[in-house]
Amino acid sequence: MGSLAGSADDARRVLATMWTIRRFEEAVDEMFARGLLYGTMHLSIGQEASATGACLALRDDDVITSTHRGHGHCIAKGADLGRMMAELLARDSGYCRGRGGSMHIADVSKGNLGANGIVAGGIPIAVGAGLALKMQGTDRVALSFFGDGATSEGAFHESVNLAAIWDLPVVFVCENNHYGMSMSVDEVSRLERVADRAAGYGIPGVTVDGNDVQAVHDAATEAVATARAGRGPTLIEAITYRWKGHSKSDQNLYRTREEIESWRQRDPIDRFEQAVLEARTLDEDEIRQVRDQARDAVRDAVRTGQSGPPPSTDLLGAVYAPSEVDALTVASVAPPEDPGAATAAGGSGPVAAAAGARGEAEAP
Amino acid sequence: MGSLAGSADDARRVLATMWTIRRFEEAVDEMFARGLLYGTMHLSIGQEASATGACLALRDDDVITSTHRGHGHCIAKGADLGRMMAELLARDSGYCRGRGGSMHIADVSKGNLGANGIVAGGIPIAVGAGLALKMQGTDRVALSFFGDGATSEGAFHESVNLAAIWDLPVVFVCENNHYGMSMSVDEVSRLERVADRAAGYGIPGVTVDGNDVQAVHDAATEAVATARAGRGPTLIEAITYRWKGHSKSDQNLYRTREEIESWRQRDPIDRFEQAVLEARTLDEDEIRQVRDQARDAVRDAVRTGQSGPPPSTDLLGAVYAPSEVDALTVASVAPPEDPGAATAAGGSGPVAAAAGARGEAEAP
Amino acid sequence: MTATKTPVETLTFAEAVRAALTEAMEADERVFVLGEDIGVYGGAFGVTSGMLDRFGAERIRDTPIAEEAIVGAAVGAALCGMRPVAEMQFSDFTAHAMDQLVNQAAKVWFMLGGAVSVPLVVRLPFGSGTGAAAQHSQSQEAWYAHTPGLKVVMPSNPADAKGLLHAAIRDPNPVVFMEHKLLYRTASGPVPTGTDPIPLGVAAVPREGGDLTVVATGIMVSRALTAAEELAGAGIEATVVDPRTLKPLDEATILERVRATGRVLLVQEAPRSGGFTAEIAARISESDTLYYLEAPVRRLSGLDAPIPYNPDLEKASVPQVPDIVRAARELVEAG
Amino acid sequence: MTATKTPVETLTFAEAVRAALTEAMEADERVFVLGEDIGVYGGAFGVTSGMLDRFGAERIRDTPIAEEAIVGAAVGAALCGMRPVAEMQFSDFTAHAMDQLVNQAAKVWFMLGGAVSVPLVVRLPFGSGTGAAAQHSQSQEAWYAHTPGLKVVMPSNPADAKGLLHAAIRDPNPVVFMEHKLLYRTASGPVPTGTDPIPLGVAAVPREGGDLTVVATGIMVSRALTAAEELAGAGIEATVVDPRTLKPLDEATILERVRATGRVLLVQEAPRSGGFTAEIAARISESDTLYYLEAPVRRLSGLDAPIPYNPDLEKASVPQVPDIVRAARELVEAG
């Protein structure tokens, strides 16, 4: 696997993603403070490397499930910032038409099956996605993000086990940011590492420095390859830290100022920039350019979001999909760029090219 | 730990328990076939050694949770056969006053918190029992029986983890009889052994021959000692086999006649009898006597059960405990034989001698 | 009267469910079934018996005992273009899967702004009468009907079971499909061949009579029909309405029939308090149908108690034919 | 009028809950609290704030994120002589714990023949209005009220919160204690000092008026009272009934008040279909109270939809004061 910091293209892409996440969430934080946003928010500032490194290991036609702390995953999987911001601003132009908010942003067209307000709620869904992708005879992969706290849930256990015994193409990425809300990860398990949970399922478990985008990317790339090859799931633990409180109500009583500060010193973006500079892949100016672009993109997004129309008030009409909706047409998420690719790679499953099932007409 | 087969007292006790379970379930099987019993039954014939060996490692004041296949646990924890049979016959004199049936027999006075119709349903309850026993400052232990199939449930995961991190006095006994209904244990996990699941929780996991009562007893004794000493839970896997179908509707399509026959050859009772004979602890006559006593006790139980009155028809009056019921008075399960013992051993917990809390009068 | 007659075959309720599953799987490769012991065992109630041989282990997919993962995997598969049918071995075990059913499946379409639907069927063998006691005998349709985003279907006979299951599988929304265990073998009747769906949200009126209307759900429909025969012998003619789907509910048909007879008896197996027929009573009481009532609404329900093991008590816990006859007589004689 | 007056203090709803917990823990060593982030964090809504310092980590017991184990451990502890109070961080997460709550806790006393009881309280912060969207805003009291073996309490003000929680903790049965999140800080009022319980099953009638009866639950009680003030300005006098506990339900008081006014408006936050007020409507419609009605029963409920994020839509999803005023006027003017 190549060095991301060593390739100008990769370095730009990685930096652009990480800075976009950072700037997006800083903007959100500020807007919230100014009373422009409603509800609550869970920010991933300080954790940008895990979302970025993991999603970079995916193809466009792979899918992810995300969490309550999902802005980073969403951006890294290619979402439109304007539609994200519009959703946070509860507009009709938002991804969820203003009905979901931060905890439910999804971008199905890019294979993001959604943030989730339920801790561990996305994990079984990712396993089902992996099952579908396998049954459809594709070599697409489902990657599930979740936190350290989520591994205490029964849903984690049932899901990882199911993916393991069915050799499903699923990658489990635990973003261990040391806390589930106020609960230290050290207190919710006797294990040294979250990745050691893998031993209970007979699957590979790897722990990486989650603030090292290269390390995350390497681990994810290998796990994705394993999954694509039909050898089943991997559990990746990416050790990181959230700089901000758990949510808007957090007073940070369970951790020290010093601890937070020490992790700010381990800024994943700064670290990657240093690597890029050391490798002389990009110079300071080029890096600043990426950073400025991220800032501008977020500013644009705020404007786009704010100019969005208010949502439809027909709530009762929005509860059930109308019978004309065929799941396939809306849910054939992220078709491969070369429509032949997936079919070529697949065809061995029982439902080869599900898109053709029942011969329904489908817009290209 | 001494050899059970080498001590006449132990040998008699073990044989009596195993034969009682065997004869009880044979009787139940026959009664069901003759249409005398209602509902369904899950028989543990062939698995007698695990219930017997594990319960023998417990004190009277320790508690257990049991399963749908719970007659053996119930008998091994000292239940009255007549009340068990009365329950199966749906009489008022049954343990549940005819309301529970086979899947819900409990004998709270002996520390059996109940069979359970929900797979893995008793596991969290055992953890809560362990928590209570610990908080009350006792050195009592909770032991949870469950099957191989139960380890796929989220409840298993959450509970074992909780017991592990809180160092609760709980012993998890998985009776691996090779199948969860029709599902082979090999198909529900990538692991070689169920006990390997322990690795995911940082607790000891041991696999024993579940048809060897001595092996089960040794493992349970050690696990109980660990628990009593405040060092937390152990997962014991007892490998065994059920001779009968899963329940009354089972056609045994998922396994071969040969497989069943091969396990009948490994009869845990026969095996223990051979060991006793080899050790010359008891002779054939003495063994026959134990066996006959078991048969007679079961016959008596059938008679007692059948002579029980029909249950109360006041169902609506049976839904809620009346407000005079203080949980403590009914739930101070299995007070230690020497009332001083538990208090002496405990007293360190925050609720020392809970029986004294609020100074309520309680019958001795 | 009809120009062409659809050929029918006689099937049990279990066979009708199996027929719908089989036909749907043949017609649409995206349909598959997952659950505990549905393969070689054929399901706890034999519903999927023989389907493993026909469709193989990929599409008749035996799972570990892990209800949350079963429903969750079905949700994820549905999101990605499949049309899963998940079986809970007993409806009671859905207690383990409520997050995926209620917090995920039911809400995705709404919460994600209509970006993606969850075409999922969860089959729930439910109800009492088998001696399986409190944890294996519940009737919790009211929970699901109170969950926006779910559709709730409760067929009362083989023909409806087949037609409604076809509709449920084709529906783009999550559908809870409730099958009373006692019906599987005891209910037998003519079932149209072919794969025509019975649309969700249309009540059936299997019997017409002028003296009272009995609205009954699930297994209570056949008991109501038997009771109606008996009542007819005593000169009381009952209309029997079978909502068939609780969500969507065919309120119009129910209210119309209640108005026509002026007397209504609501019959469900579920415990009384907060049961689904309370909703029907409420709809009557808040509409002008109220003015047509010649006697108060009458509900017959299961007791507000868990289901006991003892067979006599178990029977006494839920409405039986004589209870319906008695309540109907009282209702008619009241006014 | 009363001879001796209990001293009162002014507390918020959250403080009142905390006071009851604190007093119960001081009075009875068997009482302890477990849940997520209840220790140093003080609970997601600050209810247990400061209690860790007072009682220590053994009795204010922070748990992993594992709702089934939380409730299950509470059940096991209750069986063995403790009196646990389990907090679900949001009521919605009970979806993970339904097996332990419904299949275990609710049924043990009945199913085990009265051999052992489960003195357990599960506190559920519930309801919409915080912008937390569909998975954090539900009102599922109807599920619990439809579960024989559970008691269901829903206080509407600080004094009731405290007194009812004392009763719930002392009750030998599992009690679901529902706390509307919006009340925690906004509801403030006089609360009697001391540990007197308010018995479960006794409705309150915080306002009397002859024109109609409004039966409202939870946060809808304060909205109903505000609406009643407004209505009084327009010459319409409303009786407001607050059931306080849904199971057991004080049916007698409700029916009596409905008979006295001849008009009834039922107000709940939960979605309409199958909501708890349907049960109240049913009880009215099946009793002779029906004959006293001068207009059909009127229900105001949440929409049959998940709760949306957008604040305007969120508000529009559940009854607000003007909705109550409007419905009451229509009801009174109707007949």
Ligand SMILES: Cc1ncc(C[n+]2csc(CCOP(=O)(O)OP(=O)(O)O)c2C)c(N)n1
């Ligand atoms: C089932 C469930 N339980 C509890 C919560 C409340 N909650 C939201 S996030 C959170 C902490 C999650 O910790 P972790 O999984 O480590 O993710 P992080 O917040 O650290 O990213 C909790 C307890 C929830 N949303 N869902």
Ligand SMILES: Cc1ncc(C[n+]2csc(CCOP(=O)(O)OP(=O)(O)O)c2C)c(N)n1
């Ligand atoms: C939650 C739940 N899921 C499914 C069932 C149906 N069921 C009862 S026993 C059983 C098999 C259990 O297997 P195992 O745990 O190995 O115990 P065994 O029957 O082999 O003793 C199943 C699937 C149930 N009772 N509860």
Ligand SMILES: [Mg+2]
């Ligand atoms: Mg975390």
Ligand SMILES: [Mg+2]
């Ligand atoms: Mg087994």
